[in-house]
Amino acid sequence: SQKIEQNSEALNIQEGKTATLTCNYTNYSPAYLQWYRQDPGRGPVFLLLIRENEKEKRKERLKVTFDTTLKQSLFHITASQPADSATYLCALDSSNTGKLIFGQGTTLQVKP
Amino acid sequence: DAGVIQSPRHEVTEMGQEVTLRCKPISGHNSLFWYRQTMMRGLELLIYFNNNVPIDDSGMPEDRFSAKMPNASFSTLKIQPSEPRDSAVYFCASSLGVGSYNEQFFGPGTRLTVL
Numbered sequence: 106s107q108k109i110e111q112n113s114e115a116l117n118i119q120e121g122k123t124a125t126l127t128c129n130y131t132n133y134s135p136a137y138l139q140w141y142r143q144d145p146g147r148g149p150v151f152l153l154l155i156r157e158n159e160k161e162k163r164k165e166r167l168k169v170t171f172d173t174t175l176k177q178s179l180f181h182i183t184a185s186q187p188a189d190s191a192t193y194l195c196a197l198d199s200s201n202t203g204k205l206i207f208g209q210g211t212t213l214q215v216k217p
Numbered sequence: 218d219a220g221v222i223q224s225p226r227h228e229v230t231e232m233g234q235e236v237t238l239r240c241k242p243i244s245g246h247n248s249l250f251w252y253r254q255t256m257m258r259g260l261e262l263l264i265y266f267n268n269n270v271p272i273d274d275s276g277m278p279e280d281r282f283s284a285k286m287p288n289a290s291f292s293t294l295k296i297q298p299s300e301p302r303d304s305a306v307y308f309c310a311s312s313l314g315v316g317s318y319n320e321q322f323f324g325p326g327t328r329l330t331v332l
Contacts, residue, residue: 137317148221148308148323149260156318194260198317203248204273205317207260 107132111195111208118185119216126180126211128195133206135197138171138178143192143210152193153180185215221324223309229330235297238327241290242311250321251284251294252308260308266292267315299331 110129118124128138136157141149155162155171155178162169168181182189192212196205222241230236242249250265264274269286277284281300286292296303306326312319 135317139317139320146326148310148326149321150323151320154318154320203250203267203312203315203317203319204262204265205250205321206262209259 107199107206109133109195109197109206109208111193112211113209115212115214117214117216120186122185124182124185124189124213124215126193126195126213128178128180128208130176130197133176133197133199134173135199137198138169139196139205140167140169140178140180141194141196141207143194149194149207182213185213187215187217189213190215221309221311221322223307223324223327225327226325227328227330229332230299231332232300233298234331235295236299236303236329236331238294238307238309238329240292240294240309240324242292242309243322244290245313246311246322247289247314248312248319249286249292250310250312251292252310252323253305254308254326255305263294272315296329299329301331304329304331 108131139154140152143149153169155169166183170179192210194210196207224239248267251263254260263276264284266286284294308326310321310323312321
């Protein structure tokens with residue numbers, strides 16, 4: 106069956122460290138993978154998109170990798186700050202129709 | 218731009234009542250999506266429209282749910298009759314077009330509680 110898996114346990118790290126979140130998928134062949142941030146009581150906010158032929162994408166302190174062989178994406182936040190504390194969702198397209206399938210999300214807590 | 222607008226922000230109703238959720242997408246966006254989020258099931262796509270036409274409603278749980286998009290600036294999601302298991306946060310999102318390379322812009326959500 107098709108599955109998208111993100112760490113269900115919260116990730117707690119110290120300010121200044123690099124946070125690494127994982128998104129694994131099975132029985133999908135996505136052309137694109139997106140990452141969103143969601144704060145409590147708010148809708149998800151788009152962060153980054155990576156294409157299947159891109160290995161890595163960066164935006165300021167954020168970095169996303171996409172390994173279609175491993176069927177995995179890693180999301181990194183360098184020099185993490187307490188303001189980075191939120192839930193991070195990965196989403197992939199099932200057929201390049203705009204129909205995104207979301208993972209359950211991983212909650213990141215950055216402690217000062 | 219005000220972003221995606223949803224109303225109401227909170228809705229409390231009794232089982233069996235009709236519930237209508239409303240969404241105004243970002244002006245110029247051609248695609249509109251309705252999602253439901255619960256702790257158990259996460260964020261699920263219910264239905265999406267492109268140029269006001271429903272493209273995929275395979276996520277709509279059952280016939281009690283219906284969605285319309287009468288014009289480019291307005292969409293509704295209706296639940297009739299509502300049941301306690303429909304309690305969730307419902308999000309509307311819009312994007313420039315169809316294609317998974319488009320980022321989606323989410324509204325603030327409607328928190329629905331069915332007693």
